[in-house]
Amino acid sequence: MRIGMIGLGAMGLPIAKRLLGAGHELCAFDLSPRAAGEAEAAGARICPTAGEAAADTEVLFCSLPNAAIVRSVLEEILGRESIGASVIADLSSIAPESARKFSEMAAARGITYMDCPVSGGVGGAAAGTLTVMAGGPDQAFLRMRPLFETIGRKICHIGPVGAGSGVKMVNNYLLGCNMAAAAEALVLGAKIGLGLDTMYEIIRESSGRSFIIENKIPNFIKKRSFEGGFAVDLEYKDLGLAVETAKQLSMPIPMGSTAVQMFEAARAKGFGRQDITSLLKIWEELMDT
Ligand code: NAD
Structure with a gap:
């Protein structure tokens, strides 16, 4: 063709x-x-x-x-x-x-x-x-x-037409919210003395598991490697699509709105082109872990 x-x-x-x-x-x-x-x-x-x-x-x-x-x-x-x-x-x-x-x-x-x-x-x-x-x-x-x-x-x-973008938007909405929640949860865990390996081993088999836990901990967070992957800027854009769509429907989406602010913070720190796991670094710095 x-x-x-x-x-x-x-x-x-x-x-x-x-x-x-x-x-x-x-x-x-x-x-x-x-x-x-x-x-x-x-x-x-x-x-x-x-x-x-x-x-x-x-x-x-x-x-x-x-x-x-x-x-x-x-x-x-x-x-x-x-x-x-x-x-x-x-x-x-x-x-x-x-x-x-x-x-x-x-x-x-x-x-x-x-x-x-x-x-x-x-x-x-x-x-x-x-x-x-x-x-x-x-x-x-x-x-x-x-x-x-x-x-x-x-x-x-x-x-x-529109249905493909719709399901992608919903998926990436969850990805962004999961990442924002994982950044807080993993730093909270570290602050109370839990090792990353322990949290990974338990949570990947438990009800808090997600793509972030299963894939991003071993491939990015554990290696302290934040290059490549899925960029903060792209996820910020995708979350923005969901927030804008919800606004048109007069639907409150507080999780997504908060996640957008966390991605905004990562962009302000200069992590825009890094993997979404770089959100973690903001909470590590904030809590000195
Ligand atoms: P990218 O920024 O790497 O590539 C975009 C390309 O478009 C660049 O090469 C740029 O020069 C080109 N471009 C910009 N304006 C243009 C124009 N007016 N005419 C012609 N070319 C132009 O982005 P990407 O990561 O390849 O993502 C592309 C799309 O796929 C985005 O909508 C993104 O959200 C989506 N996506 C990306 C990923 C990922 O992991 N990177 C995964 C799934 C979906």
């Missing part, structure tokens, strides 16, 4: 490599010459603009930082006289409301927009083991499914 790809960052580049590895032709665009250079080295044809990456392709993927950037890219593509791609699969994490708006914009040009956020991180993108949460019409999902299977292991058609 001839595939367009906009956004070749931490997720987009390994996804592009998986698609190239499966024998597809890839026309790619990224504002960063370094990212574009890496995709070119992997066999992609680099286009000078996003519009050109969509012009001569059958389907288009986007993997972009936020909805404002997705919108600007879509406006450029949809404003062109001729658009080759008939399906746009947006892998970015955005609010369901944004996805529905983008679907209307695309439909006005006869193009199907699908929100297809992913989970599984950079490692999952490289290994082709992402979870793909697709929202959009059945026909477009069936057409895209073989491509989703190239990049992911669990491929789910969640429902109409």
